[in-house]
Amino acid sequence: MTVRVRFPPSPTGELHVGNIRTALFNWLFARHHGGTFILRIEDTDQTRNVPGAIESIMESLLWLGLDWDEGPDPDDPSRDVGEYGPYVQSRRLDHYRRATIDLLQADRAYLCFCSPERLEELRKDQQRRKQPPKYDRRCRDLADGQRKELDARGITPVVRFKTPMAGETSFHDLIRGDVVFENETLDDFVVLKSDGYPVYHLAHLVDDHLMKVTHVLRGDELLSSTPRHILLHEALGWEPPALAHLPMILGPDKAKLSKRHGDTSVLEFRERGFMPEALLNFLGLLGWSLDDRTEIIDRDTFIKHFTIDRIVKNPAMFNFEKLSWMNGIYIRGLSYEDLADHVRPFLEREIGPVDRDYLVRIVPLIQERIKLMSEAVEMAGFFFLDDDLDYPLADLLGRRFADAPAEAAGALEAVLSAVRDLARWDAATLEEAVRPLADGLGLKSGDLFGLIRVAITGRTAAPPLFQTMAVLGRERTVGRIEHAVARLQSTSAK
C-alpha cells in the first residue's frame, strides 16, 4: 500500500506557521515513504472564503519547498493535477450529496427543521444551566406528517447524523494510542447545511475516502471530533484511514498559536527576512526530533529520518529567539553571492537600486552580524548613502571626547592627512597608515577607531573599521570624515 496523505487548508486567509507545520509533517511523511502528498482546498463555508487565499496558500507552501503531487495546478488553481480531482470541495458537491442520501436511506441521518434561532436559544439555555451544549434531537423522530407539514411551510432542512445514544466509540491514534469516547457525550451533528454544502466532518471524510488517503496527520484540536468521524465511516461502510493527532503549537501565552499572536503568517516570515530552509528546520523540530543533539537538519535528512514514532505528544511553544538564531546559522552558510542576492531586495525596497558587485563586497562584512535579511538595511545602509550622515553628536564624541570636541576634530584631521593621498586603498594599507597615529595623538587605538567609525558609518556598532573604509571607498570615507570635522569645529567654537 502506498502512502497517501493530504493537507487540507480552508481559503480563509494566509497560512500561518501552525498550519504549515502540519503541512510539513504530512509532506515529510509522504516523502519519507515515497508516497503522495495531496493539497485539497476546503471551501465549504461560503461565508468565510477570501479571494486570493488559495494563491497565497500555494505560495506559502512552495516558498517552504512543500510541493504537492495532486491538487490545484500551481500555475492555474482552477485546474487540477492528479486523478482524484477536483481538489476543491466546492466542486465536489455531488459526492457529499450522494453520501448524505446514503446516510438518509440507511436511516443513519435525518432531516432537521429547527431554526438557527431556536438552536441558539437552546444553546444559551444549556450554558446558563451549566449543561453541555448539545442538540436536543427534537427532529430525530419526526412523524412523516410532521415532516411534510414543516416541508410545506418552505423551511429548508439540514441533515443531521443519527449518533448512537449509547455505547462507546474508540479508535487508535498513532501518536496517542487508544482513545475512547462515550457516545452519550456526543450529539446529532449537522452533516449537510441548508445551503446544500456539507459540513467539514462529512466533506473531509468523503474526500479522504474517495482520494484513497491512507494516513491523516492533523492538529490535536481535531482529536475530540474524531469519534464523529469514526461513526460516520462506520455508517457509510468505509474503513477509516490511520490517524495521528499532532501536538499543537502555542503562542507565548500558552494558548493555541493564532493570528492573535502577531506575525505568524508564513509570508510575513519571508517579509521579515527568514530563509525557508531555516523556518523548515525550526518547524521540523517542533514536536519531532532526530536524536538527542542534532539541531541543524536539512531537507533531505528530515525526509530520510522522519517517522511518526519520533513525534512527541505535548504541545510546543513557538520560540522566535531560537528561530532567529537558526536563521543566522543559515545566513552564515551562504556564499557571498547568494547572500547578496538574498539581501538585495530588502535593501532596494528601502534605498533604491543597488549595484550587485558593490553589494558582494559589502556582504562579507555583515554576514555574521545579521540574523534576518531585513537587518541588512540597518547594518549596511550607510554604504549606500550619498548625503552627509545624520547621527547624534554624542555618538561621535563618545565617552572619551565628550568634553573635548576640538581634540576629536584634531584627531580626525590627522587621519585625513594620513589617508587622503594613500597610493593604495585597501584594508591593510589603511590600517598601516592609521593605527600608528593613535600613539602620536596620545590616544588609545580603540578611542581613535571609534571616532572614525561613527564618522564614516554613523553608527557605534559596525563592521570592522578598515575593511569598511576599504569597501566604502576613498571618496565617501574622506568626505564623511571631513563632514565630521566640520561638525566638531562648529560645536567647539561655541
Add this chain to the structure above:
RNA sequence: GCCCCCGUCGUCUAGUUGGCCUAGGACGCCACCCUUUCAAGGUGGAAAUCGCGGGUUCGAAUCCCGCCGGGGGCACCA
C-alpha cells in the same frame, strides 16, 4: 458544565522494553578568551527534587493509582 488530550531546565527537546540519568543537547542568560565597536567563534557556568502525593521494586523520569495544573473540543467554522 461535560468530554478528550497533555505535564523533564524560562523555551524546544533526549530519555524506545525501569539500573550506563549524580537527567544529556539546543535557544536564551551569565562569565572569561579572542578583539578597534558590534557580531561570529571558543571555553566555562547558573538553570529541571523529571507537576504533586502515594504505591510496586533491590532500584522509577521511566510501571500502577489518586490529585493538581495547562490546553483543546462541545456551530448550518474548518
